[in-house]
Amino acid sequence: MTWHVAEEDLRGYARGELAPPLLWSADSHLVACAECRARLADVSDPVALDAGWERLDAELDAPRPGLFERLLVRFGVADHTARLLAATPILRRSWLLAVVSVLFMSVLMVHTAHTPGLFLGLAPLLPLIGVALSYGPGIDPTYEMAVVAPLHGFRLLMIRTAAVLAAALVLCGLASLALPDYGLRALAWLLPALALTGIGIALMPRLGPVFAPVLTGGAWIGFLIAAQQATEGTPAPFTAPGQAVTAVVALAAAALVRRLRDRFDSSSAHTPFAGFGPGGAV
Structure with a gap:
């Protein structure tokens, strides 16, 4: 010395x-x-x-905070909230690269086939999938800490959902810029994305954090297939009346989520397939 x-x-x-x-x-x-x-x-x-x-x-x-966590704190986010956001699985590099790859392929298909249907149908599913992969045992790396922490389960879910929406909507928005020929129609995925995410979250207290988004996404795909077969033009959710209905559904889902906020601390909200098994029914 x-x-x-x-x-x-x-x-x-x-x-x-x-x-x-x-x-x-x-x-x-x-x-x-x-x-x-x-x-x-x-x-x-x-x-x-x-x-x-x-x-x-x-x-x-x-633990030493990472770059993303330090940026959040610098922008005024509380330390504990920044750590919960930084630990969100959806913000991992592998997931973000997967989303970028999916969006790139869908945009490429649009330019090849000259129809935005694939992109418009796929983009709303990305936030829903992100929420499903960000909350619950076996998925969330900080799940055990969150269970024993004095933190409302609904608040944790909303923090993770905000991170998912911010990441997915920004990436989908950038992908929309690659479709200038379609104008505002390239943004018709936004309201369905919010509606599907809201419905998936509202079903979680009953069906669990995995099956609720899976059921919601499956219903969306089935609805799109039926709508495409019923009309040769733009599928109903992406028309002006369909967008209005989707906006109402998104608002109704948000109101329902708020009403059910106390149920997100129940065991069923944390069980991946809460609607199945002994004592469970969909």
Whole structure:
């Protein structure tokens, strides 16, 4: 060691009065310097010294926030909320790359076949799938911590849903820009996406965080197939009347989710296939 902690700083450290950045410097130095640790023991109360080492151990063992988490905190998001958002599985690089790949292929198919139906039908499913992959046991890496934390299950779900919607809607919006020939019709996926996400969440307390989105997505695909067979033009959800109906459905689903918010702490809301098994019925 080419330097040692000053005597006055050691006494302030022992009394818990040393402020950053001197505190951080002293902590780091004391880890590696046996001489300063011995000097600190001479001027310290043993109880206060033990508390100091416990504090140092806690700081060394604390997880280091990633870039995304630090950005959220800088923009005013609370530390605990930023950590929940950063741990959202939907924001992992693998998922984002998968979404980008799916959107790229669908846009390529639109340019090849000159019909936006595939893209418009696929884009609303992405936020719904993202919600299904962001909440529940076996899916959420922080699920066990969330269960024992004093955090309302509905609030956790809404935090994760906000992250999913932000990521999926931005990516789908960028993909829409690659379809300039279709004008505003390229954005007709937005209201169905909000409606499907709302319906999937509203069904979770009854059907669980996996089966509810699966059932909702399957119903959407079936409806699109039936609508395509019924008319040769634009499928009903993407026409002006269909968009109006979809907006009403999205608002109704949001109101229902708010009404059911207390049920998201029940065991059925956390069971992947709550509607099945002993005692369960769809």
